[in-house]
Amino acid sequence: MKVKLILPALTEAESPFWRPIKYSLFPPLGLATLAAYLSPDDEIDLQDQHVEKLNLNDHPHLVIIQVYITNAYRAYKIADHYRAKGSYVILGGLHVTSLPLEAAPHADSIFIGPGEDTFPKFLIDFKNGCPQKIYRSTIRTLERVPPIRRDLIKRHLYLVPNSIVVTRGCPHHCSFCYKDAFFEGGRTFYTQEVDDALAEIDRLPGRHLYFLDDHLLGNTKFASALFSGMKGMNRVFQGAATVDSILRGNLIEQAAEAGLRSLFVGFETFSPQNLKQSNKKQNLEKDYIKAVNRLHNLGIMINGSFVFGLDDDDKDVFKRTVDWGVKHSITTSTYHVLTPYPGTELFNSMERQGRMLTKNWDLYDTRKVVYQTIGLTAQELEDGYWWAYKEFYKWNSIFKASMQHESHLHKLKHFFYAGGWKKFEPVWNFLIKTKSLNNTLPALETVLTKINLGKRTGNAIPDIADLPIRPLHVQASTLE
Ligand code: B12
Numbered sequence: 039m040k041v042k043l044i045l046p047a048l049t050e051a052e053s054p055f056w057r058p059i060k061y062s063l064f065p066p067l068g069l070a071t072l073a074a075y076l077s078p079d080d081e082i083d084l085q086d087q088h089v090e091k092l093n094l095n096d097h098p099h100l101v102i103i104q105v106y107i108t109n110a111y112r113a114y115k116i117a118d119h120y121r122a123k124g125s126y127v128i129l130g131g132l133h134v135t136s137l138p139l140e141a142a143p144h145a146d147s148i149f150i151g152p153g154e155d156t157f158p159k160f161l162i163d164f165k166n167g168c169p170q171k172i173y174r175s176t177i178r179t180l181e182r183v184p185p186i187r188r189d190l191i192k193r194h195l196y197l198v199p200n201s202i203v204v205t206r207g208c209p210h211h212c213s214f215c216y217k218d219a220f221f222e223g224g225r226t227f228y229t230q231e232v233d234d235a236l237a238e239i240d241r242l243p244g245r246h247l248y249f250l251d252d253h254l255l256g257n258t259k260f261a262s263a264l265f266s267g268m269k270g271m272n273r274v275f276q277g278a279a280t281v282d283s284i285l286r287g288n289l290i291e292q293a294a295e296a297g298l299r300s301l302f303v304g305f306e307t308f309s310p311q312n313l314k315q316s317n318k319k320q321n322l323e324k325d326y327i328k329a330v331n332r333l334h335n336l337g338i339m340i341n342g343s344f345v346f347g348l349d350d351d352d353k354d355v356f357k358r359t360v361d362w363g364v365k366h367s368i369t370t371s372t373y374h375v376l377t378p379y380p381g382t383e384l385f386n387s388m389e390r391q392g393r394m395l396t397k398n399w400d401l402y403d404t405r406k407v408v409y410q411t412i413g414l415t416a417q418e419l420e421d422g423y424w425w426a427y428k429e430f431y432k433w434n435s436i437f438k439a440s441m442q443h444e445s446h447l448h449k450l451k452h453f454f455y456a457g458g459w460k461k462f463e464p465v466w467n468f469l470i471k472t473k474s475l476n477n478t479l480p481a482l483e484t485v486l487t488k489i490n491l492g493k494r495t496g497n498a499i500p501d502i503a504d505l506p507i508r509p510l511h512v513q514a515s516t517l518e
Pocket residue numbers: 045046047048051060061063064065066067068069071072102103104105106107108109128129130131132133136149151152153154156157203215216250251252374379402403404517518
């Protein structure tokens with residue numbers, strides 16, 4: 039059987055003139071995960087429109103399309119195109135799960151929730167000639183999942199080909215997060231078997247890994263066993279976790295010992311009122327500065343995530359947030375305009391209040407205001423968002439933030455890492471166009487090497503062999 043798997047892109051990710059690096063970071067892991075259930079005899083073509091031109095002239099028997107909110111319209115068009123040609127088209131992913139009725143007219147079958155239980159079932163039905171219209175995931179486990187078909191991934195087209203997920207979901211319930219809607223009807227947080235996760239890591243070439251898990255430290259027992267197994271594997275890795283998990287116990291030390299060098303942290307807001315509105319209880323009354331210092335003392339760089347536009351925000355929120363980030367040496371910041379995604383509690387509550395202004399999903403890219411704001415106007419919010427990015431990534435701010443570190447090596451790493459990400463877009467564009475992005479991976483690994491801190495006092499002993507001597511450095515942990 040001829041099978042085509044497609045990850046459709048955002049329009050801007052397809053521009054012939056400018057290819058933002060963020061779309062060439064990670065390969066389509068979800069689709070490669072699904073491909074593992076296909077037969078070795080199937081003829082499989084996996085295409086990611088973020089990094090390649092789609093071939094739409096083929097005639098596959100089965101077309102599998104992953105739908106995110108910002109690629110939804112494009113995904114539907116591609117689906118319609120293949121259905122008109124007689125292919126059997128199936129749609130799944132986050133957006134289909136949120137809005138199945140919207141997706142259904144464009145598909146022969148739609149999938150709600152994760153695919154590990156439903157997709158194999160569909161394949162059996164399809165072979166037997168009796169596929170259902172809707173498949174709803176209820177069994178949530180990662181036990182005995184077949185190895186991801188990484189052979190289908192065109193590694194050279196990505197900066198971070200070694201992306202990996204070893205857990206699904208998260209133990210928390212923030213009202214703006216996709217998580218509860220996507221995992222509804224079953225467990226909302228579960229992990230792989232530790233040995234399976236270690237085996238998957240072992241299969242990945244090179245040193246660098248990027249864990250795309252929502253909360254890598256979310257299950258202490260699992261994470262502790264994982265990090266213990268990773269010790270001695272000589273890996274450097276990046277991931278994401280919450281403020282409270284950094285402050286609790288000694289898991290973060292174990293992570294650092296296993297090779298954690300940079301962490302995406304959801305600070306989101308400094309306002310307790312905003313935290314309550316977001317149901318982000320785990321951040322309430324937590325000492326953000328203590329968490330930051332703990333990471334710095336371990337030589338872990340920080341990508342801080344911040345949301346603008348929650349109801350308690352005023353016009354000063356942008357300056358406050360940027361100043362805090364610079365003062366506390368946050369390496370990179372990812373700012374978002376608050377975006378209520380359909381299916382989330384935030385969206386439902388905004389709907390009830392009559393505050394949703396548009397349902398044009400193309401605008402839901404966390405840069406545009408799609409709801410009625412309180413406390414500041416939509417224009418102020420969008421302007422403030424762009425101002426914050428510009429201000430935080432000014433050379434002056436990068437320099438100031440870098441210089442706060444006590445160790446010289448940490449200062450250098452911070453400076454090149456933050457600068458490399460936002461200041462070398464033309465270089466990234468060139469590397470993407472010449473398909474040589476993957477050649478820069480050694481540079482990323484260099485900048486993620488360990489900072490040998492003498493004592494927790496911050497007395498650094500820089501290891502000369504570890505110095506980031508190559509010119510190109512990148513922040514891959516930001517998604518914005
Ligand atoms: C990597 C990533 C990206 C990457 C690339 C995406 C890629 N290559 O897949 C980049 C950097 C481009 C990116 C950008 C953005 N992202 Co993003 N991203 C992620 C992240 C961290 C991981 C995705 C992943 O690989 N998951 C692991 C795999 C195994 O799971 P999966 O992809 O969901 O696939 C499973 C199921 O969904 C299902 N499935 C999927 N498709 C199909 C199809 C069929 C037919 C079937 C049967 C099953 C099925 O089966 C798979 C196995 O269970 C997620 C968070 C998350 N935890 O998912 C956010 C996330 C998807 N991103 C999000 C957002 C908002 C964005 C942006 C719009 C803005 C922003 N500020 O980040 C941009 C624009 C994206 C775009 N092009 O449209 C939101 C999506 C919200 C929504 N409702 O769609 C998420 C959930 C983050 C969040 N917490 O809000 N992102």
